[in-house]
Amino acid sequence: MTSQFFGIEIARRAMDAQRRAMEVAGHNIANANTRGYSRQRVSMTTTPPLVLHGAGERETIQVGTGVRIEDIRRIRNAFLDFQARKAQAMLGQWQTREQILSEVEALINEPSEAGLRSVLDQFWESLQELANNPESRAVRTTVIKQAGSLAVAFRHHRQVLTELVSSINLSIEAKIGEINATARQLAAVNEQIQRAVVAGQSPNDLMDERDRLVEQLAKSAGAVSMPSKNHTVHVLVGGGVLVSGNNFQQIELLSDGTLKWQGLALSVKPEAGQIAGYLQMRDHVIPSLIGDIDTLAASVISYMNATHRSGFDRDGNPGEDFFVGSGAWDIAVSPVLAGNPDRIAASGTGDVGDGSVALRMARFRQEPIVSGASVDDFFRGFIAGIGVLSQEAKRLSENQMLLVEQIEYQRESISGVSLDEEVAELLKYQHAFNAAARVINSFDEMLEVIIERMGRVGR
Amino acid sequence: MRVTDSMMVNRFLSDVMQNRKALTELQHRMSSGRQIRFPSDNPVGTVNALRLRSKIAQTERFSANIKEAQDWLTTTEYAVSTALSYVMRVKELAVGGVNGAIGEAGRQAMAQEAAVIRDGLIQTGNTTHGDRYVFGGHSTLTKPFEASGAVGTHAGDINREVGDGVLVKINVSGIDTIQPAILAVDSLIQALNDADIAALSGTVMESIESVIDTLTATLSELGGRMVQLSLTQERQQLVKLSSEQLLSETENADFAETVTLFKAQEYAYQAALSAGARIIQPSLLDYLR
Numbered sequence: 187m188t189s190q191f192f193g194i195e196i197a198r199r200a201m202d203a204q205r206r207a208m209e210v211a212g213h214n215i216a217n218a219n220t221r222g223y224s225r226q227r228v229s230m231t232t233t234p235p236l237v238l239h240g241a242g243e244r245e246t247i248q249v250g251t252g253v254r255i256e257d258i259r260r261i262r263n264a265f266l267d268f269q270a271r272k273a274q275a276m277l278g279q280w281q282t283r284e285q286i287l288s289e290v291e292a293l294i295n296e297p298s299e300a301g302l303r304s305v306l307d308q309f310w311e312s313l314q315e316l317a318n319n320p321e322s323r324a325v326r327t328t329v330i331k332q333a334g335s336l337a338v339a340f341r342h343h344r345q346v347l348t349e350l351v352s353s354i355n356l357s358i359e360a361k362i363g364e365i366n367a368t369a370r371q372l373a374a375v376n377e378q379i380q381r382a383v384v385a386g387q388s389p390n391d392l393m394d395e396r397d398r399l400v401e402q403l404a405k406s407a408g409a410v411s412m413p414s415k416n417h418t419v420h421v422l423v424g425g426g427v428l429v430s431g432n433n434f435q436q437i438e439l440l441s442d443g444t445l446k447w448q449g450l451a452l453s454v455k456p457e458a459g460q461i462a463g464y465l466q467m468r469d470h471v472i473p474s475l476i477g478d479i480d481t482l483a484a485s486v487i488s489y490m491n492a493t494h495r496s497g498f499d500r501d502g503n504p505g506e507d508f509f510v511g512s513g514a515w516d517i518a519v520s521p522v523l524a525g526n527p528d529r530i531a532a533s534g535t536g537d538v539g540d541g542s543v544a545l546r547m548a549r550f551r552q553e554p555i556v557s558g559a560s561v562d563d564f565f566r567g568f569i570a571g572i573g574v575l576s577q578e579a580k581r582l583s584e585n586q587m588l589l590v591e592q593i594e595y596q597r598e599s600i601s602g603v604s605l606d607e608e609v610a611e612l613l614k615y616q617h618a619f620n621a622a623a624r625v626i627n628s629f630d631e632m633l634e635v636i637i638e639r640m641g642r643v644g645r
Numbered sequence: 646m647r648v649t650d651s652m653m654v655n656r657f658l659s660d661v662m663q664n665r666k667a668l669t670e671l672q673h674r675m676s677s678g679r680q681i682r683f684p685s686d687n688p689v690g691t692v693n694a695l696r697l698r699s700k701i702a703q704t705e706r707f708s709a710n711i712k713e714a715q716d717w718l719t720t721t722e723y724a725v726s727t728a729l730s731y732v733m734r735v736k737e738l739a740v741g742g743v744n745g746a747i748g749e750a751g752r753q754a755m756a757q758e759a760a761v762i763r764d765g766l767i768q769t770g771n772t773t774h775g776d777r778y779v780f781g782g783h784s785t786l787t788k789p790f791e792a793s794g795a796v797g798t799h800a801g802d803i804n805r806e807v808g809d810g811v812l813v814k815i816n817v818s819g820i821d822t823i824q825p826a827i828l829a830v831d832s833l834i835q836a837l838n839d840a841d842i843a844a845l846s847g848t849v850m851e852s853i854e855s856v857i858d859t860l861t862a863t864l865s866e867l868g869g870r871m872v873q874l875s876l877t878q879e880r881q882q883l884v885k886l887s888s889e890q891l892l893s894e895t896e897n898a899d900f901a902e903t904v905t906l907f908k909a910q911e912y913a914y915q916a917a918l919s920a921g922a923r924i925i926q927p928s929l930l931d932y933l934r
Contacts, residue, residue: 218651287685288685294684296684296691296695297681297684297695297698297896299698303699304698306699307698310703310706311702311706314706314710314806317805317806318710318713318805321777533783535783535801537783537784537785537801538784538785538786539777539781539782539783539785539801539803540783540801542804545806545812548806549810551699552809552810562696562699565695566695566696567692569691570684570688570689570691570692572684572685573683573684573686573687573691574688575685576684577684577685577688580685591655591659594655595656598649598651598652599646599647599648599649599652600647602647603650603651604647604648604649604650605650605929605930606650607647607649609928609929609930609933610929613933
């Protein structure tokens with residue numbers, strides 16, 4: 187036999203559970219637009235039944251005792267998270283490459299009438315003009331001017347690329363700061379999660395936060411994460427441990443540009459993510475472009491000087507070096523020529539009317555002087571190389587973007603909050619709550635009958 | 646599949662962004678008139694554009710070189726033909742001098758005329774193009790002829806590059822052309838003064854004939870070079886024209902195509918906007934009491 191008040195207890199439990207469920211729906215609605223939030227679901231279960239003895243035909247029967255909230259779970263697919271992190275790491279890397287290569291393209295300014303090609307054209311033209319008019323001082327002055335423009339163009343191209351390297355270093359420094367801060371935050375979240383789990387709670391919102399931070403690290407540092415005990419994560423960057431439980435390791439940028447684990451003698455080698463993109467550009471792509479510009483300048487210098495030395499100037503003296511310097515960083519017109527254009531050795535014989543050496547100098551762009559290629563071919567190859575790299579980066583970052591969006595879409599489909607759904611749930615729980623209240627009413631009326639109206643026999 | 650509110654909004658936003666990106670791209674193509682702005686827009690096209698731009702600059706240069714060569718050759722041709730007409734007159738004088746009837750006084754007058762012609766030849770030998778002597782070989786700033794005759798060696802070819810690596814010689818040496826004429830006139834004057842009839846009809850006449858042959862041959866050679874140059878000029882113009890056309894095809898946007906694409910993209914954009922406006926607004930809340 188159960189107490190007359192037992193029904194009220196069942197209804198109270200029901201009202202409690204339904205109210206909780208409504209609160210969860212409210213929490214979902216409140217976080218419908220929160221980044222990284224996974225919708226939560228209440229899982230209800232019956233409370234343990236009462237066993238009654240000798241209450242009917244059978245010896246014992248079980249009587250239901252109502253409902254309780256078993257758990258509040260977040261709805262999330264771990265496989266999609268894994269995929270999303272991988273895609274984010276690649277996206278970060280290719281977006282960074284794309285952004286820097288676009289900058290390179292803007293800096294070299296080709297095809298246009300203001301780039302290095304145009305300056306090469308003008309220098310060639312001035313040498314042709316000199317071959318036609320070796321006597322003319324005005325033409326000689328023009329040659330010096332155009333040669334000066336060429337030298338400036340070489341130095342400028344090299345300088346902007348060198349400056350790009352320093353600006354990449356600034357970006358790396360900022361990114362490292364961000365990664366370190368995120369790692370610290372993640373370690374703290376790990377600790378909170380661990381405490382909650384040990385206390386038997388399910389820290390849904392903390393786990394969302396944990397996943398958000400891990401994904402951020404995947405994008406910036408190409409971090410790989412592994413689930414660890416008590417719902418915490420273990421995060422690796424380039425094989426080294428960044429976060430483990432509530433411990434974290436900081437990364438530092440040394441003055442020579444290398445990345446190192448703070449306090450350890452190990453360097454950090456990110457394999458993906460924005461940092462990897464920056465490092466690839468800084469250590470490989472841009473230096474190789476700078477090397478190309480230097481090779482080009484050095485070839486022009488050595489061809490021009492050798493040819494110029496074989497000639498004679500306007501007064502019949504043998505020619506000296508045309509350019510000074512040994513690469514794109516220090517190429518300049520020889521001060522001897524700049525001070526006296528008569529010293530340009532245009533003549534092959536010493537006679538003033540001979541422009542044959544000027545004509546040979548003008549062939550600097552057609553002769554195979556840059557490691558077997560002509561200046562024109564080499565320069566076109568240089569530009570095409572940048573174009574192909576940049577095109578590849580654009581294409582891959584666009585593809586990765588689509589992939590990330592697709593995964594995000596699938597993840598949203600599973601974890602996202604649908605307002606329609608939540609409102610419907612809300613109605614469902616509200617109805618159940620109302621009905622439970624009605625149950626209390628019924629028991630109340632029953633008790634009223636027992637208390638108020640019973641025991642009046644014969645009164 | 647569950648479709649949540651933010652899925653709809655995100656997909657809508659990403660579609661609209663794609664549309665806007667394509668629109669901006671096309672708009673930029675229309676306003677700049679170029680389909681290659683950066684090498685990555687089309688690496689192969691960029692290489693062609695660079696090659697064609699340089700090609701155009703080269704053909705312009707070669708055309709200018711050809712024009713200059715033609716001017717130089719015209720000056721030379723005029724000078725050589727002047728020299729030839731002088732020598733023709735010299736031949737008439739030599740023929741006249743052989744005639745015994747003209748006498749001493751006649752021969753003196755002839756000798757005087759020959760001396761004037763000799764001055765003319767020296768002047769012709771000092772013909773300039775701009776401020777450069779055309780017959781002096783590489784010594785373009787030194788007078789190739791003085792009153793006494795040729796000065797220096799007049800050596801050296803003056804060349805113009807009229808195509809990639811194609812050189813055309815534009816000068817003739819004064820020693821080979823004008824100097825023989827001056828020597829022939831000298832021998833005529835000598836023979837007239839000496840009344841050496843045998844020389845007049847013999848060695849003098851032979852040297853005059855040989856000078857006429859030389860000058861005529863030089864003129865036809867110059868004419869030949871002029872023809873070669875004008876053919877080369879035509880070819881350079883054709884190359885320039887076709888390079889410009891190719892450059893335009895490579896680098897410039899096709900307006901009809903771009904406008905059509907833009908129009909289509911604009912419709913897609915507006916459709917995306919109106920579909921988004923309809924689908925995002927309503928929710929279950931609108932239908933609950």
